[in-house]
Amino acid sequence: MRLSRYFLPVLKENPSEAQIVSHRYMLRAGMIKQSAAGIYSWLPLGFKVLKKIEGIVHEEQMRAGHIPMLMSTMQPADLWRESGRYDDYGQEMLRIKDRHDRDMLFGPTNEEMITDIFRNHVSSYKDLPLTMYQVQWKFRDEIRPRFGVMRGREFYMKDGYNFDLSKEDALHAYNRHLVSYLRTYERMGLQAIPMRADGGPIGGDYTHEFLVLAETGESEVFYDSAVTDLTFGDREIDYDSVEQCQGVLEEFTSKYARTDETHDEALFNEIPEDRRRVARGIEVGQIFYFGTKYSEAMGAKVQTPDGEVPVHMGSHGIGVSRLLGAIIEASHDDKGIIWPEGVTPFHCGIVNLKQGDEAADGACEDLYKALVAAGLDPLYDDRNERAGGKFATMDLIGLPWRITVGPRGLKNGVVELTSRRTGESEELAPEAAVAKIIEIYANHRTPQGF
Ligand code: ATP
Ligand code: MG
Numbered sequence: 001m002r003l004s005r006y007f008l009p010v011l012k013e014n015p016s017e018a019q020i021v022s023h024r025y026m027l028r029a030g031m032i033k034q035s036a037a038g039i040y041s042w043l044p045l046g047f048k049v050l051k052k053i054e055g056i057v058h059e060e061q062m063r064a065g066h067i068p069m070l071m072s073t074m075q076p077a078d079l080w081r082e083s084g085r086y087d088d089y090g091q092e093m094l095r096i097k098d099r100h101d102r103d104m105l106f107g108p109t110n111e112e113m114i115t116d117i118f119r120n121h122v123s124s125y126k127d128l129p130l131t132m133y134q135v136q137w138k139f140r141d142e143i144r145p146r147f148g149v150m151r152g153r154e155f156y157m158k159d160g161y162n163f164d165l166s167k168e169d170a171l172h173a174y175n176r177h178l179v180s181y182l183r184t185y186e187r188m189g190l191q192a193i194p195m196r197a198d199g200g201p202i203g204g205d206y207t208h209e210f211l212v213l214a215e216t217g218e219s220e221v222f223y224d225s226a227v228t229d230l231t232f233g234d235r236e237i238d239y240d241s242v243e244q245c246q247g248v249l250e251e252f253t254s255k256y257a258r259t260d261e262t263h264d265e266a267l268f269n270e271i272p273e274d275r276r277r278v279a280r281g282i283e284v285g286q287i288f289y290f291g292t293k294y295s296e297a298m299g300a301k302v303q304t305p306d307g308e309v310p311v312h313m314g315s316h317g318i319g320v321s322r323l324l325g326a327i328i329e330a331s332h333d334d335k336g337i338i339w340p341e342g343v344t345p346f347h348c349g350i351v352n353l354k355q356g357d358e359a360a361d362g363a364c365e366d367l368y369k370a371l372v373a374a375g376l377d378p379l380y381d382d383r384n385e386r387a388g389g390k391f392a393t394m395d396l397i398g399l400p401w402r403i404t405v406g407p408r409g410l411k412n413g414v415v416e417l418t419s420r421r422t423g424e425s426e427e428l429a430p431e432a433a434v435a436k437i438i439e440i441y442a443n444h445r446t447p448q449g450f
Pocket of ligand 2: 209283285286
């Protein structure tokens, strides 16, 4: 993309409504525009990152054997009357009447709708196990929408649902989700710690939340610092293996890590004092096993050789739009965002220090074309602007790599490659800079961009 043709409405001033850094930078970098409290339009740069995050979520869900689908955002109230949640859900549910005076709602979550789909089409135990998921807009009329996309009213969520014959099978699905979530967050450059959580309105005895440590997080968390040494890395895992998935769950949940809802002071005090940590975290996902709660209420049963039984279910969510905020909270400096390679909107920036200079223009064009030919997505700042302004924009929007091209360097046959994270630069021949960027992204396969 050439910046002169892009839509990147950056703000010079700090927007006064933004209380935390991620919200401030998302507004300043022209990523989002608020339409109403807690409701946002996604401008091109924000949309690009949102889709990268969504892409990673899809890849990792499909790798775990989960089937993508898409349910409607609007739901009939009657489904929720069957489960008993229509009255329980309270004011967070946006209730709407259609022209025939029928009660509708904008889905805050989809357990009822997926259970309805299941009971209509599945009747034999031979069709189990089954896990389907979607990435879809949700609406929750939060009492205090704030912090930009972190606590929106309209937000983008991955929600998945498993149907299993037995509790044992459903717990395998639970473990499989835990593993796939660990991989998902790590690919986004995040460490998200699974923590024992509270069932809440969805209910259930088995539930873990995934928290990213950040001072601005809304949850208070208590943990053994040894959990932060755990990384999933690039280990191979067989998602069908009960033992392997169970093993990963045990490895990642054996150390104390809880939110304030489930915190147990006595257990916490058993951790050696120098490893006890009290901090704040951002909830970026949650997994549940809730047994036959919905299947019994809504008649989702399968025929087995021993008769008809209700299916065991679980649900699992990832806060896709909230993740943009969480990643920025975890990765920024005073100049702007620092995107991890896995989710960056553009793979690298090209800054032309002297637009109009024949050599500089030509070298930039060549770099741009070589990167595009390699399947990469560079952002070329080809505007007639001062170098300082171009650097400030690149730093703000946070591309992890920048190639700077100027007539002086070109006389010596070099351009400059700079890491946004470390600020370190090296001088390289243009071809070598391209080769280096290609090599970096060979290790950070990113989903197709928009
Ligand atoms: P919270 O406790 O933050 O209100 P929740 O536990 O009610 O969230 P879940 O039903 O577990 O949310 O939804 C799955 C994920 O969706 C959450 O882990 C979170 O990352 C994200 N999410 C939930 N509510 C919002 C919101 N209002 N804005 C943005 N993301 C949200
Ligand atoms: Mg939750």
